[in-house]
Amino acid sequence: MTQARSAVTTRPDTRQQDLLRLLGPAAVHQADPAAAWTPAERQLLRLTTRQLVSYRAAPDPTDWRALGPVGDLAVDVPSTYNAGLGASHRSYVAHLRPDVWWDTPQPRRITAHDVVRGFKRLANPVIRHPALAYFRGTLRGMDRYCAEYADAVAGQPVTAALLAAFADAHELPGVFAVDDETVVLELVRPALDFPDLLALSCASPAPAEYDAYLPGSPELHANLVASGPYRIASWQPGAAIRLEPNPTWRPESDPVRRRLFAAVEFRVSTGGPRQLADRLAADEADLPWGVPVGPVPGHRADPFLVFNLRDPANPAVGSATVRRVVADTIDRSALARIAGAADPWSDIREAHTVVPPGNDGHRPPDPLADPLPPDGGARERLAAAGHPDGLILTAVHPDTAEDLALARTWAADLGAAGVEVRLVALDEVNHRALLAGTADAPALRWDVSTASRTAPWGYGNARAFLQPLVDAGSPGGYHDPEIDRIVEQALDAADPREAVARWQEVQRRLLAAGAVVPLLFRRATDAAPRGPRVRDVAPLPSLGGLADLGEVRLEGGR
Amino acid sequence: MHTTPGHAIGYEGIAVSHTVESPGPAAVSASVSPSPLRTASWARIRELFALDPTTVHLNTGTVGAMPYEVLDTVDRVTRQWTGGLLDVYRPAMFTEYRDYIARTFGVDEDEIVICHNATEGVARVIHGLDLREGDEVVTTTHECYSVLSNFNLLRNRHGIVVRTVTPPSGHHVRAEEIVELVEAAITPRTKVLSFAAITLFTGTMFPVRQLCELAHRHGLTTVIDGALIPGMLDVNLRDYGADFITCSGSKFQCGPLGTGLIYIRNKVVPESNPLPLPTFWPLISTWYPMMGSPPPRTATEVESYNMGDYLQSAGSANLARGAALARAFELWDDIGRDRIEAYVMDLAEYARGRLIEGFGVEALYSPGADPRLRSPLIAFNPFRRPEDAWNIKKFITFVKRLETEHRIWTRWTEFDVPGSPHQHYAARITTHLFNTREEIDHSVRTMVRLAEEMS
Structure with a gap:
């Protein structure tokens, strides 16, 4: 050197x-x-x-x-x-x-x-x-x-x-x-x-x-x-x-x-x-x-799934129904057990929201207010979406033992529901390049990927988790003009409470569209x-x- | 106690008008001989002030220079009350002083409060407003920090909405532009219109009466930051038609630091403001009822209770500062507020002309073409390069060098300019009754040279 x-x-x-x-x-x-x-x-x-x-x-x-x-x-x-x-x-x-x-x-x-x-x-x-x-x-x-x-x-x-x-x-x-x-x-x-x-x-x-x-x-x-x-x-x-x-x-x-x-x-x-x-x-x-090495106020989102909507291997992921089937099918409790063994030093929870607890804008799921999953089993919903014979998705994940174990588990859940998942492990450099969509990314068509995020600041951080998921450079390229409008409102809000409310609205729309699939939250201990x-x-x-x-x-x- | 000719206003033997130069009473009537100060030369009047003769004080917009008599009053009354066993609470109501000051401003004692400064005054007003979640306040980005911070506090506490507009700046601005801009921000949910009578950043004299009439048409409560009014303008506060005006006692009025005034409309005089009195909660009050509520607020020209007393009763007070502020008011009335206003404004126009000669009309942020918007505060960019207008370092250095190298006291200000993405900065001078044309000439010449050197 x-x-x-x-x-x-x-x-x-x-x-x-x-x-x-x-x-x-x-x-x-x-x-x-x-x-x-x-x-x-x-x-x-x-x-x-x-x-x-x-x-x-x-x-x-x-x-x-x-x-x-x-x-x-x-x-x-x-x-x-x-x-x-x-x-x-x-x-x-x-x-x-x-x-x-x-x-x-x-x-x-x-x-x-x-x-x-x-x-x-x-x-x-x-x-x-x-x-x-x-x-x-x-x-x-x-x-x-x-x-x-x-x-x-x-x-x-x-x-x-x-x-x-x-x-x-x-x-x-x-x-x-x-x-x-x-x-x-x-x-x-x-x-x-x-x-x-x-x-x-x-x-x-x-x-x-x-x-x-x-x-x-x-x-x-x-x-x-x-x-x-x-x-x-x-x-x-x-x-x-x-x-x-x-x-x-x-x-x-x-x-x-x-x-x-x-x-x-x-x-x-x-x-x-x-x-x-x-x-x-x-x-x-x-x-x-x-x-x-020690507890901090907020949990991190680790991992969650994002879909490739720019150039997917299977255009089916462009369907909100398909994405919601993926979201509704995965058994988070099984994932939490696996993660708990691999990472015994974190407090691990099942995730059903994008923003983890302890961060601005976190909103626990509300069984009374949140929309119920659509009627019907996963196969019926896929069939209604035009995939009566199921479908095949290519999923990428970081090449670590824990990531592989987690991916195999949720892939098995999806397989049981009629979604065959082909897992591709990428080293961290290539995985990062793939999600960023940079020129040096591997030439790989993919549909879904695991990702994780830690809030880089701990107070007043309502946008920390959400904005990167809806920005023009978001990992999967998800785009919703209505979300763009709400984001502008959130950024314009002079009252932080108003901003938090708008970001929560963004989160609701992301989850409703199945654009992001939260899997686990982790908190340092x-x-x-x-x-x-x-x-x-x-x-x-x-x-x-x-x-x-x-x-x-x-x-x-x- | 009302003042009578030949007797100064004061409490229990604490007379505050005991000087040879200004023996006149607080209340001037036709039957009383005018004070010699009424016709004294400006050079003679300048001698009343505790000014350093080696300096040029062009920063009254921040703090005025105290007259010696005011200083003496602070000292004398402080000593008089120190260590005594007198009842400090009754005099702390400042009833006579308030009565005197109220009449100076064409209002009544129940509508005037002596407080600690304009910031405290505006905070007590803003937090006393009966605002609820969703209610909107229209104000400007050129307000004093203490106005915007307190409205933000209300936003955080009660969920009100604060809408700000950025007023235009520059020599050619007209009053109608400001009124139209403000009107466009009013919505059906707007409850309060708040603005400075004279802005501290660009020295724009807002069209107060026009804006208050606009507020009347929309049924709005008006909160005016009048920090610069006392001592500068010979005004009848009621004629503005506002609900609340908060003032500084230590800027143009040249009272001690730590003095201020609140005007709170406490009766309905239709020709000035036909709206009902707004619900108001007098924060920090000893004599607000400890049970029950005061009677309903009046709907006529007769007050239903003394709102001024509610606000004034706030425990013990600095009696010396109250007395000294009253003394400053007396001095101003002896000299003649109309005369002071005319002088200050005339000197400002002279300064404006010299600044235009020195820097060009485009350098001015303060309005000048529309006489309704002129004030004795003039903000300008002394530097040639446009981008220097958002170079804070240059302005800090400019003002610092004027102070340290040339003994000229000015200040720099910061504000938004419509359509510009930058925070703009300005050098600001203020003219007052103790300033002279010679000082203006010297200062402008110095500033032109310094700016040239720094450009």
């Missing part, structure tokens, strides 16, 4: 302990902020990047201090009290700290122009980042910028130079640098969750060096530039990652992160939960990787195994309960 970085030799602080070791099933494939998205990836990025605002670790993850972002690269969260937020709530002014640096050969200050570049990279048409759904309807000009970006590169080989040329020639109207220390972010309409969006790792600033590489590419990963307390020393996707201190990071300019270790090591373990617990107990590692050295660990709600690795206390440490 030949990273462009500062040449300063790291001299570990004498207070630091030697090494924090993580071991577990997390498959981290991205450390590029413009491409990374899973909680485990964002957990890693928390150590290597800075955002305008971020969350602090708090002893109690339900405490408001853990749920509300604070200034990170920005001096403070822009607000009306610090002249950072106009009364219209559509213009944010972020003032950057003067002493935050890129880990470049000649250390260089992070400027407002780097923040602008970060947002332009997020809009790139190569990755189609899942969080774009939030920004497109919120950040002024983002929607059009994304569309024009995609048009500009369509039909030609996408190169870093091509992307950089577009970004250089086109301004993103809603994000501009007033000077090196000041960036303005303008919204289409007020968004009370905008500081939470700014805290997403995909909203990180980007150094100019990144323009030389395709987003998310191996070449970029060989040239990552850190701004957080650590930098990536070695990177073996799917196997191991090692972090070492970033010598340009200054603790006095980072109110969010701490650096307590001379190195952090991530190793992938593919064994089952018992094996992982045994290895941690044997002090092979300190913390599980990709396993939440504090039952996850820890190595014997671990004295204390702080789960972050924004990471679904994964640990803040800057706050892990080991035996003998401070």
